[in-house]
Amino acid sequence: MRITFTSDTHSKHTKLNQELPGGLLLIHAGDFMHAGDFMNTGYYEHEALNFFEWFNKIDNYDYKIFISGNHDRLMETELDSMKNLLMNFKTIDYLQDEELTMYFDGHNGDRLEENVRIYGFPWQPEFNKWAFNLPRNGIELQEKCSSIPLNIDILISHSPAFGHLDQIVGQTEHLGCELLATRINEIKPKIHVCGHIHSGYGYKFHNNIHYINAAALNERYQYTNKPLTIDWDKSTNNLQFVM
Numbered sequence: 107m108r109i110t111f112t113s114d115t116h117s118k119h120t121k122l123n124q125e126l127p128g129g130l131l132l133i134h135a136g137d138f139m140h141a142g143d144f145m146n147t148g149y150y151e152h153e154a155l156n157f158f159e160w161f162n163k164i165d166n167y168d169y170k171i172f173i174s175g176n177h178d179r180l181m182e183t184e185l186d187s188m189k190n191l192l193m194n195f196k197t198i199d200y201l202q203d204e205e206l207t208m209y210f211d212g213h214n215g216d217r218l219e220e221n222v223r224i225y226g227f228p229w230q231p232e233f234n235k236w237a238f239n240l241p242r243n244g245i246e247l248q249e250k251c252s253s254i255p256l257n258i259d260i261l262i263s264h265s266p267a268f269g270h271l272d273q274i275v276g277q278t279e280h281l282g283c284e285l286l287a288t289r290i291n292e293i294k295p296k297i298h299v300c301g302h303i304h305s306g307y308g309y310k311f312h313n314n315i316h317y318i319n320a321a322a323l324n325e326r327y328q329y330t331n332k333p334l335t336i337d338w339d340k341s342t343n344n345l346q347f348v349m
Contacts, residue, residue: 107222107340108348109133110167111320112333113264113301116140116177117153119160121329122322127348128166129335131208135301135320136175136228136264150180154188162195169208170198173226175264175302176236181228183237201226201262203253222340225258225295227251230265230302231283238264243284251289259340261295264302271306271319290315296343307331309347316345 108129112122117140126132138157139150161170174181181188181202192200199206201224208222229250231242240247254261265283266272267290272282281303290298294315300306301321310317324330335348 107131108335108337109260110333110335111135111299111318112322113137113299113319114175114304114321114323115157115329116323116327117157118323118327118329119157122333125332126164126166127335130168132164132167132170133260133262133299133320134161134170134172135262135299136173137177137301138172138175139178139180141177151191154178154180155191158192158195158198161198164197171201171206171224171226171262172198173201173262173264174228174238176230176233176238178228179237181237202228203250205255205258222259223257224260224262225254227254227261227263227286229263229283231281247283247285251283251285254289254293256293258293258295260297260299261290261293263298263300266300266303266306266319267298267317270298270310270312270317271300271308272303273306274303274325275305296340297338297345304331309334314343316343 109131111133113135114137139153205225228238232239267287268282268284272280297316299318304321304325306319307321320334322331336345338345
């Protein structure tokens with residue numbers, strides 16, 4: 107199956123228009139909005155709506171899934187109203203601490219018995235009082251991580267796992283989530299995709315888990331990183347990047 111990953115577009119999502127080759131699944135791992143403060147609700151609703159409309163219009167993927175990040179405060183504080191708004195967009199799925207089971211057709215058009223389980227997780231260790239922040243290594247974050255179920259095939263989180271694609275260029279500190287890393291080692295998803303740390307963009311294979319940081323912007327919020335597209339075989343967990 108062909109899957110495209112992106113993240114951290116920060117309202118610059120239209121720059122991706124020529125970079126989406128199409129496939130079974132398109133995943134956005136959060137921070138689709140630019141600002142994370144809450145000074146002007148009306149403006150940020152417009153910003154979110156602009157992303158929803160763009161994401162909904164993409165017509166060359168069978169499934170399109172997104173989660174929130176620390177800049178997407180409306181999705182934390184106004185979740186009910188935003189979910190009501192999302193009901194108007196029939197081709198996209200939003201996951202916030204919840205699972206979606208994806209069914210798909212094989213190349214010959216037959217329904218495959220195998221399915222793909224996907225979970226969306228927006229939380230990250232606290233940083234400057236942004237959205238979806240919880241104290242690092244605290245009990246609340248532990249509870250959130252523990253709620254990620256077993257047998258997940260693709261885990262979408264905004265934060266990287268600690269030690270995996272979570273460093274700013276030129277710095278040695280790991281900024282990912284320790285508790286998330288522990289839970290990933292327990293449940294062993296086949297693919298973990300994230301963003302959040304922009305210069306962590308890239309790929310890593312560790313303990314039979316594919317780690318992907320798909321942040322689209324660099325640390326200066328310039329669009330530099332193209333979406334990452336793969337051909338993935340779930341049964342073997344082999345993947346190849348599509349150039």
